[in-house]
Amino acid sequence: MGALRQNFLEENHHTWRLFTCIGLHAGLIHLIINLGSVIFVGIHLEQVFGPLRTGIIYILSAFVGSLAAALFITNSPAVGSSGALFGLLGAMLSGVLRDWNVYTHKLAAISFLFFVSTINFAVGLLPYVNNFSSIGGLISGFLLGFVLLFTPEVKPLVHNKAGLYEYSTKSSVKSKLKLDRPIIRGVCLILFVVVLLGSLGAVLGGINVNQYCKWCKYIDCIPSKRWSCNDITANCETMVSNSQMTLTCMGNGNFRVFPYTNISQARMKDLCTLLC
Known part of the structure; x- marks a missing residue:
């Protein structure tokens, strides 16, 4: 009820499914893993960069993830709720890379990102969970992270309560962030706009990448004896x-x-x- 599907999107022109699929999950396990990861990652990002910038990345990454899912759409229902989560993961990665010298738990943050991404990408290999949405959200979040997360909200934090983004003093952070990178921000903003408008134009134009990439379907679903990755013909x-x-x-x-x-x-x- 609102998931992406080829005949609904291309034949019936249900473009509203690009928005409804963002809030859908493919079962209780997918819901628990996805929401648990979003809450944990979102806490760390809001703690350092504030809820406004985190929310913008969350929403835009979810929409770009939905567009990416539509570019590889099949005739089997697919939900794209993981795009928002991977957007936060991509933003978290770009924040760590951009301000590498500020944070003390860099390796822990990278390990955490790899662990959460691997689990959620593995879940995406099951039917109805769209991994292309995750990839689109990750790219979007990574670019938006360089655009929006250029300066942490420096404020005093209780020792050992800053999690993966722990830093020492306000003065030391400010001294390390004196050299801003406006060129990187500008380039990433341009790239994000190109990705967003290009994906939107391709979806509205009815382009299906599966016609040109026969092996891409295995990124989204691996065949098994317990389920099928073939298109569903409902009669x-x-x-x-x-x-x-x-x-x-x-x-x-x-x-x-x-x-x-x-x-x-x-x-x-x-x-x-x-x-x-």
């Missing part, structure tokens, strides 16, 4: 009686009775997809 038989509607998937025989009959064709296709 259902509809039976209406009194105030009930029965949908039966012609492919696997699954059926469900719904206590209503007056629904749109798009909603009926969504329900059929869930059954099949």
